[in-house]
Amino acid sequence: MNLFCVGLSHHTANVETRESFAGHAESDCILRRAGCAEALVLTTCNRVEVYGASEKRVSTDEIARCLAREIEKDAHQCAPAFYRYEGEKCVQHLFRVASGLDSMVVGETEILGQAKKAYESARASGAAGPWLHRLFQRAFHVAKQVRTRTEITRGSVSVGSVAVDLARKIFGQLSKRKVLVLGAGETSERTARALVSRGVTDLRVSNRSSDRARELAGLVGGQAIPFDDWRDECREIDILITSTSSEAPLLTPANLAPMLCDRIDRPLFIIDIAVPRDVDPRVNEMDGVYLYDIDSLQSVAEQSLALRRQQIAAAEAIIAEHVPDFVASISRGWNRVSRTAERPSIADSSLRALEL
Amino acid sequence: MDRLLLIVSTLCFLAAVVRTIVALRAGIFRTIGLGFIFQTAFLSIRGHALGRCPLTNLFEVFIFLAWSVALVYMLVGPAYRLSLMGAFTAPLVVLLQGFALIAPIDIRHPVKLPANPWLEFHASISIIAYGAFALACIAGVMYLVQERQLKTRQLHSIFYHLPPLTDLFAAITRLLWLGFGLYTLGIVSGFFTSRPLPRVQVVAAIGIWMLYAAILQGRHLRRLAPKRVAALCVIGFVAALTLLWGITFSAQTHPLP
Numbered sequence: 001m002n003l004f005c006v007g008l009s010h011h012t013a014n015v016e017t018r019e020s021f022a023g024h025a026e027s028d029c030i031l032r033r034a035g036c037a038e039a040l041v042l043t044t045c046n047r048v049e050v051y052g053a054s055e056k057r058v059s060t061d062e063i064a065r066c067l068a069r070e071i072e073k074d075a076h077q078c079a080p081a082f083y084r085y086e087g088e089k090c091v092q093h094l095f096r097v098a099s100g101l102d103s104m105v106v107g108e109t110e111i112l113g114q115a116k117k118a119y120e121s122a123r124a125s126g127a128a129g130p131w132l133h134r135l136f137q138r139a140f141h142v143a144k145q146v147r148t149r150t151e152i153t154r155g156s157v158s159v160g161s162v163a164v165d166l167a168r169k170i171f172g173q174l175s176k177r178k179v180l181v182l183g184a185g186e187t188s189e190r191t192a193r194a195l196v197s198r199g200v201t202d203l204r205v206s207n208r209s210s211d212r213a214r215e216l217a218g219l220v221g222g223q224a225i226p227f228d229d230w231r232d233e234c235r236e237i238d239i240l241i242t243s244t245s246s247e248a249p250l251l252t253p254a255n256l257a258p259m260l261c262d263r264i265d266r267p268l269f270i271i272d273i274a275v276p277r278d279v280d281p282r283v284n285e286m287d288g289v290y291l292y293d294i295d296s297l298q299s300v301a302e303q304s305l306a307l308r309r310q311q312i313a314a315a316e317a318i319i320a321e322h323v324p325d326f327v328a329s330i331s332r333g334w335n336r337v338s339r340t341a342e343r344p345s346i347a348d349s350s351l352r353a354l355e356l
Numbered sequence: 357m358d359r360l361l362l363i364v365s366t367l368c369f370l371a372a373v374v375r376t377i378v379a380l381r382a383g384i385f386r387t388i389g390l391g392f393i394f395q396t397a398f399l400s401i402r403g404h405a406l407g408r409c410p411l412t413n414l415f416e417v418f419i420f421l422a423w424s425v426a427l428v429y430m431l432v433g434p435a436y437r438l439s440l441m442g443a444f445t446a447p448l449v450v451l452l453q454g455f456a457l458i459a460p461i462d463i464r465h466p467v468k469l470p471a472n473p474w475l476e477f478h479a480s481i482s483i484i485a486y487g488a489f490a491l492a493c494i495a496g497v498m499y500l501v502q503e504r505q506l507k508t509r510q511l512h513s514i515f516y517h518l519p520p521l522t523d524l525f526a527a528i529t530r531l532l533w534l535g536f537g538l539y540t541l542g543i544v545s546g547f548f549t550s551r552p553l554p555r556v557q558v559v560a561a562i563g564i565w566m567l568y569a570a571i572l573q574g575r576h577l578r579r580l581a582p583k584r585v586a587a588l589c590v591i592g593f594v595a596a597l598t599l600l601w602g603i604t605f606s607a608q609t610h611p612l613p
Contacts, residue, residue: 149379154516170506172520264578267521284507287581296509303511 001037001131002056003330005090006063006082007049010104013081021048021067031066031127034058038129040122040136041067042097044114046104051094053131060084088327094135095319098143100152107152107308112143134330142322149318152311155304159187159297163271164194166300167239170269170290175199178237182206182230183244184216187273191241192220204237206230208244234259234268241271242278252280256289264288271297358401359457362419365394366453369426372446384442385433391449392426399423408471411479414604415462420480421600422452424487428534432491436527438519444494475549482542482561486600488535489568489593492528496589499524503583525582528589529575536568554606560599567592 008018022043031039036052043049050063060082085093093102098115100107119136122128128136147153156162171177179200181192184207192203203222207213210224217224225233234240234256244250251270260268264287272279272293284291292300368391372384399420402410410416429445456462502518505511518524543561546553571588574580580588 151513151516154513155511166506168520169502169515169518170521172523262578264581265525265575267582287583290506292509299509300511307513 001053003051003053003087003090003131003135004058005049005051005085005093006060007042007047008081008083009047009049009102011102012083017081018046018048021064031058031063034062034066038127038132040118040128040132042115042118044111047097047102049097051090051132051135053129088323091135091138091326092319092323094139095142095322096316098139099146099315099319100143101146101312101315101319105157106305106312107154108157109147109153112140115143116140131330135326138322138326142319145322146315146318150311150314152308152315154311155300155307157301157305157308159273159294159301160190160194162297162300162304163191163241163292164198166290166292167195167269168198170267171238173199175201177239178202178204179222179239179241180204180206180225180230180233180237181216181220181222182240182242182250182278183274184209184212185243185273188241188243189216189219191271191273192216192222195239195241196220200239204233206233231255231259235262237268238266239269239271241273243272243274244278245274246278247276249280250278251283253282253286256283256286260286260288273297358398358405361394361398361401362453362457365391365398366450366457367391368394369446369449369453372442373450376440376443376446384446388426388442388446388449389430391446392423392430395419395423395426395453409476409480411476411483413461413463414601415456415459417483417600417604418452418456418461420483421486421490422449422456424484425449425452425490426487427484428487428491428531432527432531432534436523436530438495438498438523438527440498440514440517440519441491441494441527444498445491448490448494472549472551474545475551478542478545478549481538481545483600485535485538485542486593486596488531488538489589489596492531492535492589493593495524495528495531496586499528499582499586500590503586521582525585528582528586532568532572532575532585532589536565536572539565539568557603557606560602564592564596564599567595 008021010018013021031041031050031052035056035058036050036054038053040051041048042051048067050067052058052063064082094115096102098112100109100111103111115136119128119132122132156165167174167177174195177200179192179195179202181188181203184205192205196203201221203217203220204225205213205217205220205222206225206227206229207216208227210226213224213227216222234251242250267288267290270279270283270289270291272291275294277293279291279293281291281293283289368387372387372391375384375387399410402416406412411420425445426449429442433441433445498518499521502515502521502524505515506521519527543565546558546561567588571580571585571592575585
């Protein structure tokens with residue numbers, strides 16, 4: 001039995017090509033009819049891959065045709081965009097994919113959930129049998145090990161999530177924290193939503209246009225505050241998200257200092273996503289004030305990404321430990337199966353029997 | 357035999373340090389717990405041999421201090437659930453015990469007076485207070501490391517493992533109160549020892565007490581920013597350690613009659 005992977009990803013194909021070969025509900029069944037003993041289609045926004053097990057070689061063109069969304073699509077023309085891994089290389093590729101090493105954002109964990117979902121779906125439809133079961137179970141195990149033994153998933157890599165992570169590093173639980181959103185722009189809305197999703201309940205919105213403030217407050221479950229009152233709110237709040245279109249800084253050390261005198265033991269986290277900036281950068285030098293503008297948030301995101309990239313070697317080492325071990329175990333399993341049955345059943349009982 | 361127990365204990369704490377370096381997220385509570393058991397066994401054997409609390413020379417004072425640091429960590433560590441607290445505690449214990457083992461300070465003095473329970477209570481409770489101050493100092497270092505990274509926006513790997521600033525500050529405050537309470541008890545009990553206390557030692561001990569009282573008062577009245585409280589915890593502990601050294605050194609060079 002030969003394990004193989006055929007697919008295209010953000011490394012080899014643009015989004016249009018990936019869309020054309022995104023597969024459909026019956027792809028795995030068609031693949032089985034094409035000669036695959038077992039087949040599983042993994043489709044995400046960055047990749048379309050077929051993992052299969054077959055007695056004889058199923059050509060890449062054949063698989064591309066099965067994946068094509070339109071019958072008239074000329075799969076042959078797009079064939080160079082497809083990659084193919086067989087045996088050990090296929091195992092290694094899946095372990096890398098599941099661990100997030102092959103993702104556009106290195107270390108992202110969403111792919112693991114997507115792989116699990118694809119496997120469950122293929123198992124339920126009967127397209128995935130004992131070989132893919134073992135392959136994917138091991139891949140999930142390896143991915144978990146990579147996540148726990150390395151820093152590959154550490155830190156946030158988008159501006160919104162960096163802001164939320166920093167807030168949690170300063171305040172811990174966010175449920176009792178008070179947030180003021182000053183300026184109801186799109187980025188403030190996204191950041192406010194991210195904070196609400198992490199437990200913030202006390203959210204106030206202030207904007208020059210009170211209608212827009214009320215609208216955003218309604219959207220995020222907050223409370224609209226008159227724009228003239230925002231300075232008074234600063235005495236109470238813990239997090240300030242500011243994105244007004246003001247030409248001059250709204251907050252300077254001089255006008256912030258009186259607001260801080262009553263709250264010396266409570267930190268103030270300011271997220272300034274306005275351009276030009278709403279907050280004088282010197283505010284960051286004040287005790288207990290942590291100011292992050294759009295560039296600093298971006299810089300933290302890049303640092304996290306760099307940190308993740310540094311962990312690639314450690315993650316690859318874990319994968320390198322598992323690949324030969326898995327290949328050896330599957331060879332032993334195949335010899336055992338070939339003595340008892342010509343073709344393995346994909347019933348759950350046999351899956352368990354084959355599981356080492 | 358007792359020194360062997362101490363070496364094993366030091367190795368346990370060293371293992372905790374190595375484990376942290378290899379995997380920052382590794383749980384080291386059990387390893388520290390094992391080291392603490394060997395420390396306790398050492399102090400128990402030494403105390404039995406001396407017939408009194410093992411605080412008769414600088415060596416024993418260092419080991420007792422290391423034991424107090426581990427004790428306070430074992431008590432507050434699980435309660436505060438501060439990640440990396442153990443990772444910062446273990447190196448301090450290794451440093452204290454390593455120094456005690458290497459330096460020629462385990463000098464046995466002929467015991468001239470019978471054991472005085474008040475003096476032993478005074479000495480032991482004061483050193484346990486030092487243990488709490490040491491933990492406050494460790495939490496202070498963790499606070500300052502994280503604060504600096506947040507201010508400079510240079511976030512290193514360790515940043516992601518440190519507890520939130522507000523949790524650290526709450527722990528610092530509680531540890532300061534614990535240490536301050538025990539230290540007050542230690543100083544007060546010193547006046548019941550019915551032995552003449554060197555004036556310099558008394559003045560210095562009250563000086564340390566006043567420093568911690570001032571930190572707590574500044575914190576209570578909201579006159580000190582958390583960063584300054586954290587920095588003062590570090591300064592306070594270094595001062596307290598210097599005083600402890602001075603007291604023990606002067607007691608060795610000018611023993612009481």
